Amino acid sequence: MITSPSSQRRSERSRRATLEAALELCTEKGYGRVTVEAIAARAGVSKKTIYRWWPSKGAVLLEAFTDGFIGATPFVDTGDIASDLRTHINSAVRVASTPPYGPAYAGILSELHHDGALAEAVQEQLVGPRFAAAEERLRKAQRQGWIPAGANLPLAVEMLYGPVYYRHILCKPPHDEATVAALVDHVLRALGAVAGGGREPDIS
Amino acid sequence: MITSPSSQRRSERSRRATLEAALELCTEKGYGRVTVEAIAARAGVSKKTIYRWWPSKGAVLLEAFTDGFIGATPFVDTGDIASDLRTHINSAVRVASTPPYGPAYAGILSELHHDGALAEAVQEQLVGPRFAAAEERLRKAQRQGWIPAGANLPLAVEMLYGPVYYRHILCKPPHDEATVAALVDHVLRALGAVAGGGREPDIS
Known part of the structure; x- marks a missing residue:
């Protein structure tokens, strides 16, 4: 056509x-x-x-949420992986905790266990691509020598997003910037990453 | 009366x-x-x-889930914090991913954003006490010298439970035991914990 x-x-x-x-x-x-x-x-x-x-209405709201979420939470590359992850997670926390996107996403999530098509759409349109983008940003830092070869990057992505989902789904107060900074530091330390602060990356 | x-x-x-x-x-x-x-x-x-x-029916199912969940996921103390956390998280993953408890909990979670009373009950009866018990088990390991003084234990609890919620809520396949073991190792490393394996804890 x-x-x-x-x-x-x-x-x-x-x-x-x-x-x-x-x-x-x-x-x-x-x-x-x-x-x-x-x-x-x-x-x-x-x-x-x-x-x-x-x-379904869930699919409409998923597209609306995905448009807004991806626009608001880009993966920047300033060369500082800790700072870039903080920027990303802080934006994600903000989007997930304020209208219109926060309540829309809560509603979408509430349907996944009885709407398999919507669960698949969330995975294909939103969670899968975002997960891949986060992993790719970590892999870039790895290629630059900030994160050791062999580090478990998919696990790191779950450790970053998991706590955000945990608070969102349980209606707990969202993470403040200090807690996001601590989370990012802990995840990078778990990976054995080189601490920032002007030091040279380990590219041996 | x-x-x-x-x-x-x-x-x-x-x-x-x-x-x-x-x-x-x-x-x-x-x-x-x-x-x-x-x-x-x-x-x-x-x-x-x-x-x-x-x-409400949500409150009935919350009590049923809480009874079953607490019975199935005790915090043991064998003296090995990594092994005890693996035991706990593996049980939690199992309960959250199998009937009758898994679907019941998914249903309860789906109501929290429009049932404030149920959200409070989940916090008071289930999440609050479990969170406190996990933190207490970590604190005990800290007192024994396995985890440094000043470690951020509440953040560690969120890093352990967060990924479990992330997969549960998004209907992803549950973590297998190898991934749970990697998660526990990463969280302990993030805290700067002494690696196990027969070494003496750092009680200096």
């Missing part, structure tokens, strides 16, 4: 309107009370249009 | 029957389809009796 530029623009406008409507409704009413019908009405699109693109 | 021993026995029998019925129904139908009415019918008690003791 050949799509004209103007119909692509219309589609993108409808997509954006749908994602924004879903986030707004989630903030106003709580995840449990959001319906595809209400999203369609607020976005000015038909229910049929929504169901052509997404299988 | 003075309660006679026989009425106490009857109460305890009803309590047990209610908890067992709730777990059975959760396994058979999934958390979302369990109702207080069905729990009462299966347990042979009245709905009024259930509501006298628990405010």
Whole structure:
């Protein structure tokens, strides 16, 4: 099918309107009370249009959350792995603990154990790519000699994200910046990483 | 009120029957389809009796889960902190990933963000006491000289439990014993703990 530029623009406008409507409704009413019908009405699109693109309200909110989350939590490379991980985790904590994204993600997570398709989508669209990006940032630091060869990088990613999920899911107060800094230091120490502070990396 | 021993026995029998019925129904139908009415019918008690003791089905299942979880994941002290943490985390992973407790806990967690009373009960009855017990086991190892004074023990507990929650909530395959062993080693190394293996603890 050949799509004209103007119909692509219309589609993108409808997509954006749908994602924004879903986030707004989630903030106003709580995840449990959001319906595809209400999203369609607020976005000015038909229910049929929504169901052509997404299988459920959870899938709509997942795309909205993923867009916002990835935009807000880039993996920067300033050459200082500890500082870059702090930046990333602090942003993730902020997104996960404030509306509209925090409550939206809590709602998505609440559905995973009885919606296998949504659980797969979360893995494929959000968690898998983010996990890979975090591991890649650590691998870069490893290539630069800051982290020993053979270090267990996937475990390190779980040790970084795990505590953030732990507090989010249990509705505990989010980590402050000092605790995030301590977490990053502990994970890097667990890997046997070279401490920063102007020292040369171990590239022997 | 003075309660006679026989009425106490009857109460305890009803309590047990209610908890067992709730777990059975959760396994058979999934958390979302369990109702207080069905729990009462299966347990042979009245709905009024259930509501006298628990405010919601989530609260019934929390008590059932807590009873089972605490029984299955004791904090042993064999004198080897790494081995004892492995024992504890392996049991926690097993309970969280198998019926009836795993799905029951997933259901409870799915309600926390819209049921503040249940979130508080989870903190007070389950997470708070378990967190304190884990921290106390680490503190004992610290007093014995295995872990340096000044180590951040609460952070260590989050680093141990966080990855377990991360996989549970995201429906990822549970940690195998080798990964749990690596996790425990990494957390102890992050604390600057003395490696085990017959060496003397550092009590200087």
